[in-house]
Amino acid sequence: MPNYLTKATRPPERCSMCTNIKTIQRLSNLTPEEFEDHYAYSGVPIVVTDATLSWEALKVFNFWFFKKLYTETELGEAARDCQFFPYKTEFGSLYEALEMNNERANLTNGTKPWYIGWSNCHDSIARVLRLYYSKPYFLPHSAENNAIDWIFMGGPGDGAQMHVDNVVHPSWQAQLKGRKRWYLAPPPECLYSCTSMNVVMHPGEVIVVDTNRWYHKTEVLSGDISITIGAEYD
Numbered sequence: 001m002p003n004y005l006t007k008a009t010r011p012p013e014r015c016s017m018c019t020n021i022k023t024i025q026r027l028s029n030l031t032p033e034e035f036e037d038h039y040a041y042s043g044v045p046i047v048v049t050d051a052t053l054s055w056e057a058l059k060v061f062n063f064w065f066f067k068k069l070y071t072e073t074e075l076g077e078a079a080r081d082c083q084f085f086p087y088k089t090e091f092g093s094l095y096e097a098l099e100m101n102n103e104r105a106n107l108t109n110g111t112k113p114w115y116i117g118w119s120n121c122h123d124s125i126a127r128v129l130r131l132y133y134s135k136p137y138f139l140p141h142s143a144e145n146n147a148i149d150w151i152f153m154g155g156p157g158d159g160a161q162m163h164v165d166n167v168v169h170p171s172w173q174a175q176l177k178g179r180k181r182w183y184l185a186p187p188p189e190c191l192y193s194c195t196s197m198n199v200v201m202h203p204g205e206v207i208v209v210d211t212n213r214w215y216h217k218t219e220v221l222s223g224d225i226s227i228t229i230g231a232e233y234d
């Protein structure tokens, strides 16, 4: 079904997911049980500040890491069919994006801004990436991390436009580099009982949000390139 029809025919949300929520809480030291009872499936968005402490990905992932993985190893070829979001760029694929010149990749002043996202739908690449990060510790013991990860990367001023997803489960997303603001808006049927909110994500923080229920957009803030990785969980 086309996306606009899916949205038009989706069942109305129960606004308890957002009534009385005015800000997005920052939490740490969260047990999987607490997370499961209060946040995992309730639709209440949160930021967890201590979930990436041992992740090498914060140091290792950058444009050049991905370029090498996808264009200079035999694994990259296998991932050609994974989904790619060019956003406002002219790139037709991740491979085209990774061929941009060094100045643009380094976000040098005067070069064209860029922001892209892609799914890491191939096992061989997922296995390499997962050497550098792990399933967030607070996910319920019974929850499966989706096998497909999503990576979003790009420079200040850009991001994803306002939309709501039509995926199966809620998601987590870890901010590995740079700062990105998430804007969340309640579904239209909850506009009178809920408010829009926004939160700035800093390196090392993980946002948990049900992107099927919350309308959302993102904006990379000034400073470093923004790199995030995330996945759905059930």
Ligand SMILES: O=C(O)CCC(=O)C(=O)O
Binding pocket: 152, 159, 160, 165, 171, 173, 211, 216, 218, 228
């Ligand atoms: O991280 C982003 O910039 C966009 C994420 C998003 O739109 C999504 O997960 O649906």
